[in-house]
Amino acid sequence: MEYGFLSVIPPIVAIILALRTKQVYIALLFGIWFSWLIIKGWNPLEGTLAMIEGMVDVFQDKGSTRTIMFSALVGALLIFIQFSRGVEGFIKIINKRLVKLEKKKSGYSRVMVQVLATFTGLLLFVETSISSLTVGTLYRPIFDKLGIPREKLAYIADSSSAPSSILIPFNAWGAFIMGLLLTQGIDKPFSVMMSSIVYNFYPLLAIAIVFIVIFTKKDFGPMKKAEKRTKETGLLMNEGSKPMVSDEITSFPPKEGIQAKAYNMIVPLLVMVCMMPINLAYTGWSAVKESTSFLDHLQQAMGEGSGSSSVLYAVITSLLVAMVMYFIQGIMKPKEAVNLTLKGISELMPLALLMLLAFAIGDACKVLDTGNYVANITESWLSPELLPAVVFIVSSFIAFSTGTSWGTFAIMLAISVPMANIHGADITIVVAATLGGGIFGDHCSPISDTSIISSMASASDHIDHVKTQLPYALFGGVITVILYLVIGFFG
16 A cells, blocks of 8 residues: 555654654654554554554564664663773773873873873763763863863763764664664665765764864864863853753762772673674674685675674673673672663663664554655655765754754664665665764754763753854764765765
């Protein structure tokens, strides 16, 4: 059955509701219900029951189930790392290095601490909240001591979290995106996602701008005024500013009476990252039919491997390694391990729920054939050359208005992927534009959870953080649109 214009109403309703209520869960849930209401001929009872069954059916897909499980278990890993004082040990090492640097060259530590804060945010790509929370909370005393404005710390925390999570997708972000691509009929979602990274211009630019600003010491816009204020008056914030106190979102309390050791954080994270490509090769090894060498076989196997299986196996391995390490050190007992695992899973249940709803609306839109309908009606005026730029702008608007990049991915990939197929556009570039638009809009939005956490962890005034970050984000966004137009017309 062809649904025509009706097929676009559910995602539009989801977008409008998200804009009005700022509640992406309600918006997605209503969008799913409205989809099945249309499919079931406007029968409210059958539509409601079909909606429930549609969400249950998400778990029939093994890839989606693995992704949801991975997201929950990442919470346990994050709790483990905090409990073991691993992050604290990592920061102590950084502090020692800074003292040595300052003795060698006065003022050099001011640049280096900003660089280290940025690298810390990039290294904690496992989850954006823990990245911005760690950078803000742990580097704030050092930034305050060196006379660096709170707005600058919030900017670094915010701009090193989501961009690294999307560019190093061995995390819940990558699993989520692969799940969404699978619902759009893409056979090798991992390959498409990895290939799209090189075209995901905004996150790359956002990180580059941070380093350029740090090394050149050339700020512009409100951030320049903030730097001038701190330099001349010593004030870390504007007069009358209301800092968002990070005590409200303190991380899980670490175990008392133990020594802080950096390797308690570094080893589990390294294990997880290293196990992902190994698991990809393992799960895809038997699928390779012909190969010219071991390296060729390995490369093909990684392309054929199951992304959802790989991330799930990796986080489970990382958890087991962490448990063994902590048992040996006497940090944790079996009962504590179980309790902390359950605590960590419960902390990330909202994330798992968002995944469930996102997969469900993607499945419903597939039944309605929403993406193909939108692609067909735009075929006459929207050229393949313009598509990446248009997709980036639309994704940016949705993310800015809703404050969530994940909700944007769920809504937009169901539309942009079929549009790329119909228009004959490069699927990897369109996927990159969709993902990059979600990050850009999220960076500019005052209601973004990552931005709010960055402000809280940095004890910065939230509106001041948004104002000082906006010019840098807009600069990167404008360049991104130009690059998509250039690559569209001349690539």
